[in-house]
Amino acid sequence: MERLKVLIVDDSRVSCSILQNILSKTNFGTCEVACSCAEAIDKYQSFKPDIVTMDMNLPDADGIECTRRIKDIDPSARILMISAMKDASLIAQGRSAGISSFLQKPVNPNELIDALMFLCQDISDKIGELKDLYVDAFVKVLQKSLFSLVGVHSEVSSHLAVGNYLDVDGIAVIIGLTGMPMGRAIVYMDHDTMRKFACVLLGKESDAELTEEEASDAVEEAANIIVGRGASTINDLHDSEMRISPPGTIAGSNIRIANFKMASFVITAETRLGNICMNIGFAEGE
Template sequence: MEKVRIMIVDDSRVSRTMLANELNRTNFEVVAQAKNAAEAVSLYEKMHPALVTMDMNLPDADGIECSRRIYDVDPAAKIVMISAMKDASLITRGREVGISAFLQKPVSTNELIDTLMTLCQTEVGKVAVLRESYAKAFVRALSQGIFSIAGLHSEVGLELDNRRFIDVSGVAVIIGLTGYPQGRAIFYMDKETQRKFSAIMLGKESVEDVTEDEAAEAVEEAANIIVGRGISNINNIFKDKEMRITPPGTISGRNIRIASPKLTTFRIEAVTPAGNIYMNIGFAEGD
């Protein structure tokens, strides 16, 4: 997904750097940074960012006046005021010139991202947000986890999965995701892949040396580790809305059908020497 281009306006180099570091780790690309109003207007005309974050205190004009000048250039500009102050008078004055939203320092990463994403729904839809900010964290976790657990290299792909049912023949481990966004993860593979993967994971010389119980326990533990790693990847960025996992539940057999009602779901496939390993990550619709 193409990243959303954003400009930061703040007289503090430290604040600009901190904000840029947070944004560049998510769905945004910081294309310009301005330390005063004159520079902000000039850079806006040159770069035409999709969004602007605006500090209130600037050396040559306040943030509201700077915003007014940007709106003179582009009446459709989307500006978010990020200020140490957030009172009714400031919000009223800002609304009068057209400022879209107001956040108070120190702003949390998740609050900032949620606000910016809400403002740029024409550029980025909900599915793209979930894919880039959340599902891709599980792609990394699956690839890294398979290698760290079993020493297997893999080619990993991600795609939107619109199916309302997931059909599994083999073993599936289901783990709930709590916090924000809520959802569930399903880690699954066919029976042959389960036997090979568990044998490698447990250091057995042959698949015949692995019992049914050992194979089931090995896959369940692998799922718990990999999904937990994915959650950690997300929490490292979104520190204020911590996600957690519920205890895993394992089912096995042929023609297992698992429903995915009211979930935005992504299918992750890892092609490994032991066979294909899958994760289905579903996020609940709404907040």
């Protein structure tokens, strides 16, 4: 199971520490901690966690009201209440507000993990399906393409992306994916790797012979080839009709690309030229 993001909402530092300690030993990863309802709303919008653990007593609202406010933002939010109190009336009110499950403090680690696994099973299943059907194909294509384009061997790895943004220093080539599933691919690398890559691809003796425009154009064309090969491989494997849009390229420092509402994966190829990366995102996790 890929690591999923958890937002802990609790005004007790002790309780937060206990939950963080439990989660640190599992496949769940804590994305943030909120100590009030207002902070929980802000961090839910910023970090888009997969699941929220909710205390009942908060300084500015109770856990049920906080749940309602989160549900107003995202009706599909998965919320697990972890409170000192757990009675029939509280459970009824909580379910009415949209709380999915209830645990009582002190929380049992096994019960916590079981509850999180149950609530997030559909996310885990979908992530695994996307990885098996599409991401693994792009991993293999990236490795083969780098060898055929510039003759470099690479060690390639992939993981589920975390956060709502992709930060890039260097160059990023963005290519839309249409058909099923819809999404986008981003091929990116730092500036030094871009120039080394372009120099080899264009057969230059040194990057002193290379203009910035030539280097950017070379990476853009290579990205178009790599993503196109990936889409074609997926079409052959799954009898699908994935297509790619014309590439768009941005270059510079501190580039931030939004990654909202996507199941997104990072593929990294370690080469002698530097790290060459791809971010593959699928809209709404489809």
